[in-house]
Amino acid sequence: MTEHDGPTAGICAGRVAIITGAGQGLGRAHALEFARHGAKVVLNDMSPSVEDVAAEVRAAGGEAVAVVADIADWTASKGVIDLAVSTFGGLDTLVNNAGINRDRMLVNMSESEWDQVMTVNLKGHFAPLRHAVAWWRDQAKAGNRIAARVVNTSSGAGLMGSVGQGNYGASKAGIAALTQVAAVEFARYGVVVNAIAPSARTPMTEAVFAERMAKPADGFDAMDPANVSSLVVWLGSDEATTTGRVFEIEGGEVSLADGWRHGPPAVKNGRWEPQELTAVIADLVAKAEPPTPVYGA
Structure with missing residues (x-):
């Protein structure tokens, strides 16, 4: 971690964290939890x-600045990184949380509904990630110790698929792959990169999963977005050293999502004839674990 003055208590004490999509829902919960832990x-x-939200953080005794900007815009996203450095003296954690959905069956989906989701969700992750790691790389080359953390936001729709969310699912699958690549490429600079696939009550989800997302009359509210923020804060701290993984979290349940893996092959010393593959593919499918069903299938 680069050196900053700051609080002396909390798992993220003294760290500087950027949180995108912080105006409501998960982003707001992340902001409050990071500040509570000293960031x-x-x-x-x-x-x-x-x-x-920034005012709420400051009212609770934390330090916060806010910037209204399109994080998917190349220049604006660099400005957010620069603001962290100029205001607080550095950057330690980037939480890519900004996202939208434009749900539609693929056969009815418009070009703009596809493009909007891809731009906000996928480019909105890449742009700040690219500018942040450029700063961390320069710090590493200057001989400064870096313990940087990136937390990306994927989704079960991106991991398993979701009917009516082809654009959203594709963007979130892209974020999972981006996380894996970035973790390998950035390790040399001291940057740890992970992603979450959360389930929580937010403005984006409450209309789709109204019954499931309803607040309980009493007891533990499993859909409270603050439940997700506990994991995000941990992933954004010095404690997190595992990299390139996707964590699913809902309420008090956290798990690792395992991605694509190479299955047992069928091997021939030569080129397959198409007609031979009927039996070969049937055998491969029969031996393989069945895929997790697509949500809504």
Whole structure:
């Protein structure tokens, strides 16, 4: 971690964290939890409501600045990184949380509904990630110790698929793959990169899963977004050293999501004839573990 003045207590004491999509839902919960654990936070959102979240952090005794900007814009995303460095003296954690959905069956989906989701979700992860790691690389080359953390936000829709969410699922699958590649490429600079696939009650999900997302009359609220923030704060701290993984979390349940793996092959010393593959493929499928069903199938 680069050296900053800051609080002396909390798992993220003294760390500087950027949280995108911080104006509501999961992003707001992340902002409050990072601040509670001693981080100085830079909050980004397209909505002016992010200013209210920053004020909420400051009212609780934390340090926060907010910037209303399109994180998928190349110049604006660099500006968010630069703001963290100029305001708090550095950057330790990037939480890529910004995202939208435009749900539609593929046969009815418009070009704009595809493009909007890909831009916000996927480019909105890549752009700040690219600018952040450029700063960390320069710090590493200058001989400064780096213990940087990136937490990306994928989804079960990206891991297993979800009917009616082809654009959203594809963007979230891209984020999972981006996480794996970035973890390998950035390890040389001291950067740990992971992703989460969360389930929580947010403005994006409550209309789709209204019954499941309903607040309980009493007891533990498994759909409270703050449950997810506990894992995000841990992944954004010095404690997190595992890299390139995707964690699923819902309520008090956390697990690792295992991705694509090479299955047992069928081997021939030569080129397969198409007609031979009927029996070969049937045998491979019969021996393989069945895939997790697509949500909504």
